[in-house]
Amino acid sequence: MSGPEHKKDIDPVTGVETMGHEWDGIKELNNPAPRWWLWVFYVCCIFSFGYWIVYPAWPTLNGNTAGIWGWTSYNKLVNEQAEIKTIQAAHTAKLEKAGFAQIQNDPDLYAFAVEGGRAAFRDNCATCHGSGAAGNIGYPNLNDDDWLWGGSIEAIEQTILYGIRSGHANARDSQMPAFGKDGVLESADVDAVTDYVLTLSGAEHKATYEKGATVFAENCAACHGDEGKGGRDFGAPNLTDKIWLYGGDRAQVYQTVFSAHAGVMPTWEARLDRNTIRELAVYVHSLGGGEPSESVTAPAPVE
Amino acid sequence: MSADKDVTIPPVTFFAKRRKFYPRAVSGVYRHRKTLLQTLCLAIYYLTPFLRWDRGPNAPDQAILIDMVHRRLYWFDIEIWPQEVYYLTGILILAAVTLFAVTSLLGRVWCGYFCFQTVWTDLFIWVEKVMQGDSAVRQKLDASPWSLNKIWRKAGTHLGWLSIAFFTGGAYILYFNDAPTLMHNLFSGQGLTTTQLAFVFGLTGSTYLMAGFAREQVCTYMCPYARFQSAMFDEDTLIIGYDTMRGEPRGKHKKGDSWDNKGHCIDCTQCVQVCPMGIDIRDGLQIQCIACGLCIDACDSVMEKMDLPKGLIRYDTERRMKEGGDQQELIRHLIRPRTMWYGLILALALSVMFYGIVSRTTLDLNVFHDRNPLFVRLSSGEIRNGYEIKILNKTLDEVHYQLAIEELPNAQITVEGAGKQDIHDLIVPPDSVGHFRLYVTAPEHDHENNLINFVITDPKTATVAKRQSIFITRTED
Numbered sequence: 109m110s111g112p113e114h115k116k117d118i119d120p121v122t123g124v125e126t127m128g129h130e131w132d133g134i135k136e137l138n139n140p141a142p143r144w145w146l147w148v149f150y151v152c153c154i155f156s157f158g159y160w161i162v163y164p165a166w167p168t169l170n171g172n173t174a175g176i177w178g179w180t181s182y183n184k185l186v187n188e189q190a191e192i193k194t195i196q197a198a199h200t201a202k203l204e205k206a207g208f209a210q211i212q213n214d215p216d217l218y219a220f221a222v223e224g225g226r227a228a229f230r231d232n233c234a235t236c237h238g239s240g241a242a243g244n245i246g247y248p249n250l251n252d253d254d255w256l257w258g259g260s261i262e263a264i265e266q267t268i269l270y271g272i273r274s275g276h277a278n279a280r281d282s283q284m285p286a287f288g289k290d291g292v293l294e295s296a297d298v299d300a301v302t303d304y305v306l307t308l309s310g311a312e313h314k315a316t317y318e319k320g321a322t323v324f325a326e327n328c329a330a331c332h333g334d335e336g337k338g339g340r341d342f343g344a345p346n347l348t349d350k351i352w353l354y355g356g357d358r359a360q361v362y363q364t365v366f367s368a369h370a371g372v373m374p375t376w377e378a379r380l381d382r383n384t385i386r387e388l389a390v391y392v393h394s395l396g397g398g399e400p401s402e403s404v405t406a407p408a409p410v411e
Numbered sequence: 412m413s414a415d416k417d418v419t420i421p422p423v424t425f426f427a428k429r430r431k432f433y434p435r436a437v438s439g440v441y442r443h444r445k446t447l448l449q450t451l452c453l454a455i456y457y458l459t460p461f462l463r464w465d466r467g468p469n470a471p472d473q474a475i476l477i478d479m480v481h482r483r484l485y486w487f488d489i490e491i492w493p494q495e496v497y498y499l500t501g502i503l504i505l506a507a508v509t510l511f512a513v514t515s516l517l518g519r520v521w522c523g524y525f526c527f528q529t530v531w532t533d534l535f536i537w538v539e540k541v542m543q544g545d546s547a548v549r550q551k552l553d554a555s556p557w558s559l560n561k562i563w564r565k566a567g568t569h570l571g572w573l574s575i576a577f578f579t580g581g582a583y584i585l586y587f588n589d590a591p592t593l594m595h596n597l598f599s600g601q602g603l604t605t606t607q608l609a610f611v612f613g614l615t616g617s618t619y620l621m622a623g624f625a626r627e628q629v630c631t632y633m634c635p636y637a638r639f640q641s642a643m644f645d646e647d648t649l650i651i652g653y654d655t656m657r658g659e660p661r662g663k664h665k666k667g668d669s670w671d672n673k674g675h676c677i678d679c680t681q682c683v684q685v686c687p688m689g690i691d692i693r694d695g696l697q698i699q700c701i702a703c704g705l706c707i708d709a710c711d712s713v714m715e716k717m718d719l720p721k722g723l724i725r726y727d728t729e730r731r732m733k734e735g736g737d738q739q740e741l742i743r744h745l746i747r748p749r750t751m752w753y754g755l756i757l758a759l760a761l762s763v764m765f766y767g768i769v770s771r772t773t774l775d776l777n778v779f780h781d782r783n784p785l786f787v788r789l790s791s792g793e794i795r796n797g798y799e800i801k802i803l804n805k806t807l808d809e810v811h812y813q814l815a816i817e818e819l820p821n822a823q824i825t826v827e828g829a830g831k832q833d834i835h836d837l838i839v840p841p842d843s844v845g846h847f848r849l850y851v852t853a854p855e856h857d858h859e860n861n862l863i864n865f866v867i868t869d870p871k872t873a874t875v876a877k878r879q880s881i882f883i884t885r886t887e888d
């Protein structure tokens with residue numbers, strides 16, 4: 109420091125004062141920024157203090173400062189959900205009063221029911237039936253056109269309401285005997301009937317065909333029908349189609365005849381409100397395999 | 412660095428107060444041109460929203476409208492959807508290339524005549540002049556103590572500024588809403604949304620601040636275009652230049668004195684006084700210069716009085732300032748590889764844009780194959796795939812579309828939805844997107860290649876849209 113007076117170092121080319129330092133012969137020019145720019149910076153700093161006051165900011169021993177606006181992300185979610193509920197209220201009220209036929213002919217209401225059903229399905233049903241409702245071994249695929257207990261929207265609603273073998277008084281119920289395990293049939297008979305059942309959906313006839321046919325007529329036809337086409341009164345599967353709930357390999361079919369299967373679906377009556385169940389029925393019915401309601405006469409085929 | 416005694420002391424100020432200056436009014440060719448162009452710009456800005464354009468009953472009749480609520484942009488006969496945002500990109504590219512081309516040819520004419528900062532600042536300076544008087548009077552008024560005269564003149568200026576600023580903000584939102592309705596709302600103060608009010612007052616504030624106080628600092632501190640336009644410059648770009656050869660050495664001159672050994676610049680500083688950027692053009696080309704040409708007007712009028720040829724400060728290229736030359740040479744300098752390239756790029760961008768607008772379709776189709784499940788086996792053994800399709804009806808009428816699938820002759824297509832649905836009668840409301848859920852069922856081995864095409868037809872106009880998708884029959888083992 110040579111004294112209080114300020115000695116300017118002027119860059120000869122630009123005529124601009126330098127910052128006074130030099131690195132390898134390079135000097136920095138001092139082109140002063142406007143003073144108000146500095147003030148804007150200070151104002152921004154002061155403004156930022158506002159966030160500490162208004163929003164949750166500082167950790168304390170048992171939590172954090174709340175901020176005078178009381179903002180929390182949870183409250184934000186609650187408010188947004190309340191907003192959505194308000195928007196949905198009109199549709200929900202309309203849905204409560206509407207019959208299925210009305211829902212299926214009102215595009216707005218239908219879309220609302222399908223979307224509501226889709227959400228409820230993922231929360232409640234996807235665990236077994238899969239998020240795309242495609243099922244798995246033992247859990248029916250709800251997209252196809254094969255229904256054990258009926259594929260009309262009313263039948264689907266009833267299934268969801270009371271379940272299958274759920275213990276509810278109105279539940280759909282039936283029991284296939286474990287023909288092999290419980291000693292109803294001889295091992296050879298189980299073999300024969302397994303081969304026979306496979307022929308129903310196109311497999312080659314084997315030597316035991318006649319024997320299998322007899323065993324089937326005596327033991328199985330009561331529920332599955334003489335032709336093996338099943339019956340919805342007992343939830344007896346159609347054995348002639350290409351869909352196998354418990355697998356269509358010979359070993360899988362043998363296993364089914366030997367020890368039987370009895371899948372269980374819970375009753376949803378007490379867990380979900382009526383509207384949600386109706387939405388679920390509309391949704392499942394929309395997946396592509398839905399059948400027309402029994403009370404409604406099918407439209408004449410169009411030429 | 413600690414013990415280095417030779418080091419120069421750092422400067423005292425890293426921040427400087429803005430030097431306030433009072434641009435003097437001037438008249439002349441460039442002033443006239445500036446007034447004309449700026450009036451035109453302001454007229455376009457304020458009046459465009461009131462232009463009407465009949466589009467029939469299903470669309471607004473405002474010629475230029477950015478409809479945020481319905482996500483549409485109307486520009487006369489052109490209507491742009493959010494899906495077509497590339498048109499906006501095209502317009503921006505076009506604007507950029509135009510700026511480059513014009514700058515390399517004519518210098519910063521955008522800055523001098525068209526930029527809203529320039530236009531509004533000039534308007535605000537005019538208000539100052541009307542309310543307080545010209546440069547010297549204003550300077551005196553500022554220096555004088557507060558008096559009734561000063562108060563009402565200052566108040567009048569700010570009131571004028573604020574009114575202009577308010578109308579600027581008000582006019583801005585007209586582009587986003589039906590202008591006549593909004594004008595009514597604006598003046599009755601009813602029916603305005605919070606967003607609209609925020610924009611009106613936000614722009615009122617920013618206009619007042621930027622054109623009233625910030626002025627030339629916007630160009631020097633904030634504007635990126637001012638900076639990168641300098642990159643378009645070369646020695647053959649037209650700029651506002653001071654003819655050093657002719658002007659120097661400058662000095663006072665009395666009538667009758669000899670011009671021997673003296674430059675033509677009489678150091679009257681008229682060019683400095685009229686400059687809206689507060690610079691001295693005689694210092695050479697500067698980044699602050701917005702090329703408005705007001706200094707040319709000032710200098711020319713002085714040269715006229717001195718019986719000297721005009722053009723001591725003139726609109727010319729840097730090369731010619733040094734080397735001289737006739738008009739022909741000027742044109743030869745302007746037509747150079749740089750301008751030709753920019754011209755070529757501009758022409759290319761224009762034709763691409765034109766082609767894009769002309770070939771814009773009024774129908775588009777999107778197909779989304781279901782991901783879960785990928786396919787469904789039916790009891791008959793047939794395979795069913797599910798699809799969501801979106802039909803973009805960009806016409807302003809309701810259209811009944813027909814759907815077909817190529818490559819799957821035996822397929823059954825059904826539409827899932829409320830009421831009766833028919834693939835030969837998919838109804839999409841005017842100017843909307845129609846969503847449909849489709850189930851396509853086909854025998855398992857009917858189709859080897861799993862690519863299929865969805866074709867949608869508007870039977871009335873025979874407009875067709877096609878979209879490829881897949882038909883999956885089995886999972887990969």
